[in-house]
Each structure stands twice: as C-alpha cells, then as structure tokens.
Amino acid sequence: xxxxxxxxxxxxxxxxxxxxxxxxxxxxxxxxxxxxxxxxxxxxxxxxxxxxxxxxxxxxxxxxxxxxxxxxxxxxxxxxxxxxxxxxxxxxxxxxxxxxxxxxxxxxxxxxxxxxxxxxxxxxxxxxxxxxxxxxxxxxxxxxxxxxxxxxxxxxxxxxxxxxxxxxxxxxxxxxxxxxxxxxxxxxxxxxxxxxxxxxxxxxxxxxxxxxxxxxxxxxxxxxxxxxxxxxxxxxxxxxxxxxxxxxxxxxxxxxxxxxxxxxxxxxxxxxxxxxxxxxxxxxxxxxxxxxxxxxxxxxxxxxxxxxxxxxxxxxxxxxxxxxxxxxxxxxxxxxxxxxxxxxxxxxxxxxxxxxxxxxxxxxxxxxxxxxxxxxxxxxxxxxxxxxxxxxxxxxxxxxxxxxxxxxxxxxxxxxxxxxxxxxxxxxxxxxxxxxxxxxxxxxxxxxxxxxxxxxxxxxxxxxxxxxxxxxxxxxxxxxxxxxxxxxxxxxxxxxxxxxxxxxxxx
Numbered sequence: 001x002x003x004x005x006x007x008x009x010x011x012x013x014x015x016x017x018x019x020x021x022x023x024x025x026x027x028x029x030x031x032x033x034x035x036x037x038x039x040x041x042x043x044x045x046x047x048x049x050x051x052x053x054x055x056x057x058x059x060x061x062x063x064x065x066x067x068x069x070x071x072x073x074x075x076x077x078x079x080x081x082x083x084x085x086x087x088x089x090x091x092x093x094x095x096x097x098x099x100x101x102x103x104x105x106x107x108x109x110x111x112x113x114x115x116x117x118x119x120x121x122x123x124x125x126x127x128x129x130x131x132x133x134x135x136x137x138x139x140x141x142x143x144x145x146x147x148x149x150x151x152x153x154x155x156x157x158x159x160x161x162x163x164x165x166x167x168x169x170x171x172x173x174x175x176x177x178x179x180x181x182x183x184x185x186x187x188x189x190x191x192x193x194x195x196x197x198x199x200x201x202x203x204x205x206x207x208x209x210x211x212x213x214x215x216x217x218x219x220x221x222x223x224x225x226x227x228x229x230x231x232x233x234x235x236x237x238x239x240x241x242x243x244x245x246x247x248x249x250x251x252x253x254x255x256x257x258x259x260x261x262x263x264x265x266x267x268x269x270x271x272x273x274x275x276x277x278x279x280x281x282x283x284x285x286x287x288x289x290x291x292x293x294x295x296x297x298x299x300x301x302x303x304x305x306x307x308x309x310x311x312x313x314x315x316x317x318x319x320x321x322x323x324x325x326x327x328x329x330x331x332x333x334x335x336x337x338x339x340x341x342x343x344x345x346x347x348x349x350x351x352x353x354x355x356x357x358x359x360x361x362x363x364x365x366x367x368x369x370x371x372x373x374x375x376x377x378x379x380x381x382x383x384x385x386x387x388x389x390x391x392x393x394x395x396x397x398x399x400x401x402x403x404x405x406x407x408x409x410x411x412x413x414x415x416x417x418x419x420x421x422x423x424x425x426x427x428x429x430x431x432x433x434x435x436x437x438x439x440x441x442x443x444x445x446x447x448x449x450x451x452x453x454x455x456x457x458x459x460x461x462x463x464x465x466x467x468x469x470x471x472x473x474x475x476x477x478x479x480x481x482x483x484x485x486x487x488x489x490x491x492x493x494x495x496x497x498x499x500x501x502x503x504x505x506x507x
Contacts, residue, residue, distance in 0.1 A: 159251045159252065159506060160252050161253070161290040161292050161506070162292065162293070164286045164288065165291060165404075165481075166401070167404060167410075168404050171412060173330060173412075174327075176318075177318070177319055180319050181315075181411065183221065186222055188311070189222060189223070189224035189225060189226050189311050190222040190224070190226070192225050192226065192228070194230060197214060197215070201231070204241075205242050205244070206245060208242055209247075212245070215246055215477075219294075219478075220479075223315070223478065224311050224477065224478040225478075226468055226476050227474065227477070230242075230473060230475075233298070233474075233475055234300075234473035236298070238473070239268075243296045243505070247507070248505040249505055250267040250505055251506040252504075253285075253292075253502075254286075254287055254290045254291075267503050268501050268503050269501060269503070271297065271501060271502050275432050276303070276307070276492060277430050277432040278430060278431055279431065279486075279489045281419040281425060281426070281461075281486050282312045282461055282484040282486045283420035283486065284314070284417065284483070284485075286415070286481070287397060288336075288397040288400045289376070291481070292480050293480060293481070293506060293507055294478060294480050294504075295478055295503065296477050296502065296503050297470075298475050298500065298502070299470035299471060299472055299499075299500055300499035300500065300501065301497065301498060301499040302470055302498060303490035303491065303492055304491055304492045306489055307487060307488055307490030308469050308470070308488045309476060310467055310488060311466045311476070311484070312419075312464055312483065312485070312486075313483060314413040315406075315412070315414075317461070317464060317484075318403065318413055318414045320463070321414065325453050325456055325457070326402075326403070329403075329443075329453075332443040332444050332447075333399045333400060333401055334399075334400060334401075334402050334418065334444060335398070335400070335446060336421055336439065336440075336441050337384075337395065337421070337440040338439050339363065339395040340392050340440070341392065342391070342393075342435065343355060343359075343383045343391040343393050347391030352382070352383035353383075356381040356382050356383050356393065360380075363381070377395075378398055379396060379397060380396060380398075381393065381395050381396070386423050386448070387423065387448055387454075392440075394440065399444040400444075402415060406481050406482060413482055414484075415481070417441075418457055419457060420439070420486065421441050423439070424449075424451055430489045465486070467488065480504070
C-alpha cells in the first residue's frame with residue numbers, strides 16, 4: 001500500500017500511520033525490519049498482505065527497502081515506536097518467556113508491561129525502564145551534515161596506517177610482575193624546554209632536528225614528552241616542521257573516513273573538539289587491525305575551562321593492576337564493540353542471530369561511517385546483553401589480548417581500551433555520544449565483564465593518569481604502544497574554541 005505514500009492498509013488500522021511515527025528512530029526501523037524479515041523468512045508472512053513469502057534479500061537489498069519493510073511491519077505488528085506487539089502470525093512463531101503481565105487477553109514478557117497503544121488502541125507491551133536519552137542517529141546526521149562532510153575526507157594521500165604488532169602469547173604474568181623494571185617510576189610525562197635540549201629560547205625546527213637522537217632516547221625512557229616554551233611551535237606549520245625534523249613519518253589516522261576526525265590537511269587531523277561534554281577515557285590509537293607506532297598532539301588554542309589532555313603509562317598499569325584481574329583478562333581475552341544500538345524487546349522473543357544479521361544488513365547501508373568501519377576493523381555482529389542485562393546490537397572487533405609486549409623493548413604492557421569503551425564507565429561520567437557510537441567491552445567468549453573488575457581498572461587508571469593542561473604551542477610526543485591517552489570534558493566561552501590537532505606516525 002505503502003507508508004511512503006502516507007496511507008495505511010484499511011483492514012489493519014482505523015487511521016493512517018504518520019510517516020514520522022514509523023521512522024522516528026533508526027532503532028525503530030532496525031528492529032521492526034528484523035521482525036518483518038523474520039516472519040517472512042519463517043514463511044509466516046501476513047496473509048492479508050502477501051500471497052507468498054518475500055525473500056529476505058529482496059526486502060533488505062537497499063536501505064530504502066529496509067525502511068519500507070519496517071513501515072509495513074509497524075502497521076501490522078502494532079509498532080516498535082509505540083511498544084512491542086506481535087501479530088498472531090508472528091507470535092505463533094516464537095516462544096514467550098514464562099514470566100508475564102496481562103491486560104485483558106494480552107500477555108507480555110518479563111520486564112515489560114501491558115498498556116493501550118495510542119496508535120490504534122491495541123494492547124501492546126512496553127518496556128518498563130526509562131527510554132534511553134540519546135539523540136537518534138538519523139537526526140544527528142541530518143543536523144550535522146555539513147560538519148560530517150568536512151570530517152569524511154577519504155583519499156588524503158597519507159600512507160596507510162601499519163598493522164598492529166601483536167606479541168602477547170605465553171606471558172607468565174606472575175613471573176613478569178615479580179621482576180618490575182628499575183625505572184618503573186620514571187618521570188612521566190617528561191616536560192622538555194629548549195634549555196633541556198641545550199638550545200636557546202628562539203630555537204627552530206632545524207635546531208630540534210639536530211637533537212633527534214637525544215629526543216628519541218628520552219621518548220624511549222619516559223614514554224611521553226611534553227614540548228613547551230618553543231615560540232615557533234605556536235603555528236601549525238611549526239608543529240609540522242618539528243615532527244618532520246625529528247624524523248617521524250606520518251601515516252593515515254586509524255579513524256580516517258569517520259566523523260570523529262576533521263582533516264586539517266592530509267597529515268594533521270583535528271582531535272575530538274566537537275563534543276565538550278563528553279569525557280574521553282584512556283586508550284591507545286591501536287585497533288585489532290591498525291596501529292600507529294607513535295603520535296604527536298598539538299595545542300593551537302586551549303579550551304576556556306577544562307579539556308586537559310590525559311596520559312597513562314601502560315607499562316606501569318601492568319604492574320599496578322590487581323594480579324588476579326590481569327590474569328583473568330589475559331586468560332579470557334577481550335572483544336571491543338565499536339558500534340551498536342539497543343535491540344529492544346524483540347531480543348527476548350526472536351532468535352538473536354537473526355536480529356544480528358538484520359542489523360548488519362542495515363549497518364552496511366547506514367548513513368555515515370559505519371560501513372567503512374565494518375571493513376576497516378573487521379567487525380562481526382551480535383546481540384548481547386550489557387552489564388545491566390539490556391540487549392544491544394553490536395559490531396565487535398575480533399578477539400584480542402588486553403596485554404602486549406612493546407615492539408621494540410619487549411616489555412609487558414597493559415594494552416586495552418576498556419577504560420574508554422566500557423559502557424559501565426561511560427554511563428557514570430559525562431557522555432554525549434549518539435547511541436550508535438556508544439562502545440562496550442566483553443570477554444573473548446562474549447560474556448559480560450564483572451562490574452567490580454571494570455571499576456578496579458577505573459580506580460587504578462585514575463590513580464596513575466596525568467593531566468596536561470596544554471598551552472598554545474605545546475606538543476606531546478607519545479609512544480602509542482606504551483602510552484594511553486584521553487581528554488577531560490571542557491567548556492568554551494563565547495569567542496573561544498578549543499583547537500587541538502594530532503598526527504600519527506608509522507615509526
């Protein structure tokens with residue numbers, strides 16, 4: 001009949017279903033499409049609408065097709081945006097949980113309650129908990145289209161980021177921790193002024209380049225250096241001249257092609273300046289597949305309040321974390337979810353594998369960077385419960401170790417981005433990411449990581465992290481294998497804008 005024309009099937013509804021209701025959120029579209037495709041694949045197609053089952057490939061060939069299928073499903077099953085109510089044909093194909101609530105003849109799964117739908121006066125099942133207060137992705141993309149067009153700049157000409165160097169097998173954790181390095185408590189980060197390098201205050205990039213070996217030795221020892229007091233580095237060109245003089249060779253940002261990075265040019269990227277209320281936890285820029293060796297962060301202009309750059313020594317974390325926690329994580333490995341959405345009540349009544357396949361098909365055609373991320377990070381899709389038991393769709397990186405050996409020194413390192421990605425932590429600190437960008441971390445077998453373990457990692461991280469209130473012209477050089485980085489949330493007053501940049505290196 002078709003919702004795109006603004007009218008509904010007369011036998012099903014007493015009045016047309018507004019298009020806005022059917023497409024209010026990407027969440028509603030995704031789960032409704034999944035329900036529709038499931039019923040079709042199971043040959044339980046709605047009799048008034050189809051004379052024979054519609055192949056899933058036909059229904060999901062394009063994002064347009066998925067949206068149409070979702071709209072049709074919403075008309076038939078009662079509708080995901082108003083609560084979950086299945087048609088008789090769909091309900092007969094699934095097994096209901098034992099715990100139910102009732103309104104009239106309507107039975108609802110545990111965790112939901114029966115109520116009258118404002119849409120068509122049917123009795124529907126609605127989730128009891130509060131709806132998540134996150135901006136839906138379609139609205140975000142529409143509101144920020146110009147911004148996203150600036151950020152997505154493929155084919156910059158940079159050398160591709162090198163593969164992550166993994167060397168984490170056969171690590172005897174008790175033996176390694178029994179023999180910590182003598183310089184474990186070395187000054188971190190090390191602040192470097194012109195005089196520390198034996199240079200005058202008006203030193204230029206060429207003078208710094210002459211001290212290249214000295215700078216490399218300091219970086220190897222301390223992990224992170226903060227260059228401060230160099231006048232010429234207050235310009236972006238001075239920043240570029242500095243890392244080139246030191247022999248660093250740029251490579252493509254691991255987040256290239258996503259709207260988390262805005263390109264200053266083919267080498268220099270603006271850091272995460274656009275979400276001041278979002279706290280960025282501690283992480284390396286290494287993914288399972290891609291891993292720059294080092295990086296340089298530059299401050300062109302600090303935030304009015306807050307926005308400190310944060311640094312964490314992964315070598316020290318290996319020795320400071322509780323040994324049982326380290327061993328448990330090492331034995332189980334981790335899997336990092338980098339994209340996702342709530343799965344809703346359907347996850348409790350429909351096969352999760354089927355729902356995951358539906359979300360994957362949808363993600364491949366979703367606006368924004370999702371499809372690129374799926375390929376770049378080798379994602380596969382699942383429907384998993386989070387730490388609160390809420391089912392969520394997720395695109396996960398392959399199984400990986402939370403530990404690694406440094407590619408040059410061989411020292412053991414805490415090499416896990418859980419502090420930034422764990423939903424348990426992001427729910428408890430300033431967070432303004434849209435739902436699809438909310439990450440999480442699971443054990444390698446896809447089981448939920450205990451909250452006490454995540455909290456312990458947060459406690460030890462906060463004990464060891466260092467805040468750097470960067471000033472105009474400051475440059476932070478860091479070893480991306482050893483050092484994790486992050487950013488405090490911030491406020492910019494009218495007339496001021498935080499301007500920080502980063503360049504990643506293949507050496």
